[in-house]
Amino acid sequence: MALPLLGELWDELPVEKRIFCSVLLFSWAVYLWEAFLARRQRKVYRTTTHVPWELGQIMDSETFEKSRLYQLDKSTFSFWSGLYSELEGTIAQSLVFLLLATLFSAVTGLPWSLYNTFVIEEKHGFNQQTLGFFFKDAIKKFIVTQCILLPVTSLLLYIIKIGGDYFFIYAWLFTLVVSLVLVTIYADYIAPLFDKFIPLPEGELKQAIEMMAKSIDFPLTKVYVVEGSKRSSHSNAYFYGFFKNKRIVLFDTLLEDYSALNKEHPEGEDGEDDDTKSKVKNKKQGCKNEEVLAVLGHELGHWKLGHTIKNIVISQMNSFLCFFLFAVLIGQKELFAAFGFYETQPTLIGLMIIFQFIFSPYNEVLSFCLTVLSRRFEFQADAFAKELGKAKDLYSALIKLNKDNLGFPVSDWIFSMWHYSHPPLLERLQALKDAKQD
Numbered sequence: 209m210a211l212p213l214l215g216e217l218w219d220e221l222p223v224e225k226r227i228f229c230s231v232l233l234f235s236w237a238v239y240l241w242e243a244f245l246a247r248r249q250r251k252v253y254r255t256t257t258h259v260p261w262e263l264g265q266i267m268d269s270e271t272f273e274k275s276r277l278y279q280l281d282k283s284t285f286s287f288w289s290g291l292y293s294e295l296e297g298t299i300a301q302s303l304v305f306l307l308l309a310t311l312f313s314a315v316t317g318l319p320w321s322l323y324n325t326f327v328i329e330e331k332h333g334f335n336q337q338t339l340g341f342f343f344k345d346a347i348k349k350f351i352v353t354q355c356i357l358l359p360v361t362s363l364l365l366y367i368i369k370i371g372g373d374y375f376f377i378y379a380w381l382f383t384l385v386v387s388l389v390l391v392t393i394y395a396d397y398i399a400p401l402f403d404k405f406i407p408l409p410e411g412e413l414k415q416a417i418e419m420m421a422k423s424i425d426f427p428l429t430k431v432y433v434v435e436g437s438k439r440s441s442h443s444n445a446y447f448y449g450f451f452k453n454k455r456i457v458l459f460d461t462l463l464e465d466y467s468a469l470n471k472e473h474p475e476g477e478d479g480e481d482d483d484t485k486s487k488v489k490n491k492k493q494g495c496k497n498e499e500v501l502a503v504l505g506h507e508l509g510h511w512k513l514g515h516t517i518k519n520i521v522i523s524q525m526n527s528f529l530c531f532f533l534f535a536v537l538i539g540q541k542e543l544f545a546a547f548g549f550y551e552t553q554p555t556l557i558g559l560m561i562i563f564q565f566i567f568s569p570y571n572e573v574l575s576f577c578l579t580v581l582s583r584r585f586e587f588q589a590d591a592f593a594k595e596l597g598k599a600k601d602l603y604s605a606l607i608k609l610n611k612d613n614l615g616f617p618v619s620d621w622i623f624s625m626w627h628y629s630h631p632p633l634l635e636r637l638q639a640l641k642d643a644k645q646d
Contacts, residue, residue, distance in 0.1 A: 224545035231546070231565045238572065249623040253616065275614040299365045302556035303358050310357070314350055321346070332614055334441050345402065345439070352401060360386055365555050376535040380528045387523075388450075395432075395448050395457060404435045408458065413497045417456065420501060420596070424512055427452040436461050441493060442613055445503055447511065454511075456504065461612075464494035493612050495605045502593055502601035503609075509592030515585045522581075526574065534562050582629040590636055603640045606633060 221229070325342060329335040337345070364379060371378045390398075399405065408414045408431040421428035429449070436444065436459035443461040447454055495503065510516055537543060543561055544553045593602045610617060610633050617633045624632055 223542040227542060227546035227566075231568070234568055238568070245620075245623045245626055248620040252618055252620045252623075275610075275616045299362050299369075302365060302554055303362055305554075306361055306556065307354065307358065310350075310354070314346070318346070329440065334614075335439075336437055336441060337439050341439070348401065352398065356390070361556070368555055376528075376531040380524075380531045383527060383531075384524055391448065392450060395455065399434070403438065405432045405457070406435075407431065408433050413463075413500065416497065416501055417504060420505065421456075421508065424508060424596075426508055426511060427454050428456060429453055430455045432457045433460050433463070434458070443494065443609060445500075445507060447507060456507075458500070462494055462503070462609075463500060464496055495608055498601045499605035499608065502598035502605050505593035505596045505598040506589045506602060509589035510585065513585075513588055513592060515589070522578070530563060530567065533567070534559065537562050537566065576626060579626070579629050583631050586630050586636070587639060590639060594640060599640050603637060606636055606640075 322342070325335050325337065326339070364382060367378050367382055368375050395405070408417075414431055417431055418428060420426075429452075432455060434457055436442070441461055442459075444459045445457065445462055447456045449455050538553075538555075538558050541553060543566065544550070544558065547557070547561055547565075549557060590602065593599070609615075615633060619628065619632045630636075
């Protein structure tokens, strides 16, 4: 009797109420699903209190326990926030709303960022920032974001307004151009506003990188080292650029012989910064030159195997589909009414409602599919490094990076499948194991 009664009540609801209830129910379904996954993963963190025999060669018990506690602390850190306001649909008022919404999000998210940086990251030895550096960085990020977001949004809204029946094509082309421009200028003009980039000094490592790039026809022009140790001891490496102008960026924390965290700086000596901390680590962090080359072999494998281009194509196909569906749905007044906009239908609010809420089931499915694809790409890139003869060095590099970043090597399989864009450490090591033994 209950189900037919609910069906009758549902049929009697206005369309806008059904839309709102559907969005709300799906949001709760996602929340419950994420809570279920988090519960399974926390159970893994809490029950795995010793180093299993198969991990004995990967990390000592002290590092294993630190990684377990670090991941457990991270699992408690999450935040959702949003802001809605009824404004007229002009571009100027939309930009005012956007500015207020991002400011609200930044302010309400600040306590969580502080907790994450100065409690969780500090507790486990990753944070290298002072409070002053943190706030200067946050203010600078907000200003730079607004300098990009507001002009781009205003142009997008204007294109939608004057584009006619085929505005979705023009809007998609505009976002495509903007994304390509941002990718091109990010490392040269935006990233240096926050971190110092210096050319990798001449030496064995630089020569070896250039030789490896030449052997696979990678059009390398420059190799940079970024002072990531000013804010965190996490490590990374990436490449960027289009066509014949590729650059490689290495975090100094990735390089064992270069990381500032491996050097002792007595107070007052050169190298000490008022905005950053100088911490002495008991163990060296980072990788040896051979291991750095293996990591780069993996990254260059993404380029050689076309993963970067494939990701761009998938992203743009998805973007075009979303703009097309937006064009189909934007005229439905019920969508605006479902969220309290009965008299006006501001374009910016329509973008938020459709992209953030109406597309949420599609976004969840797409996110999972991209996670599966990303894991496949990671295995392929590892295999490419193996073909370059880097299997042994990549094997040891992955173990070192896992230790340095306190990665937890054991994962619940459902949580891992849904969330991890990179395969768990043990799976990657197993794939490299045969080649390493050879």
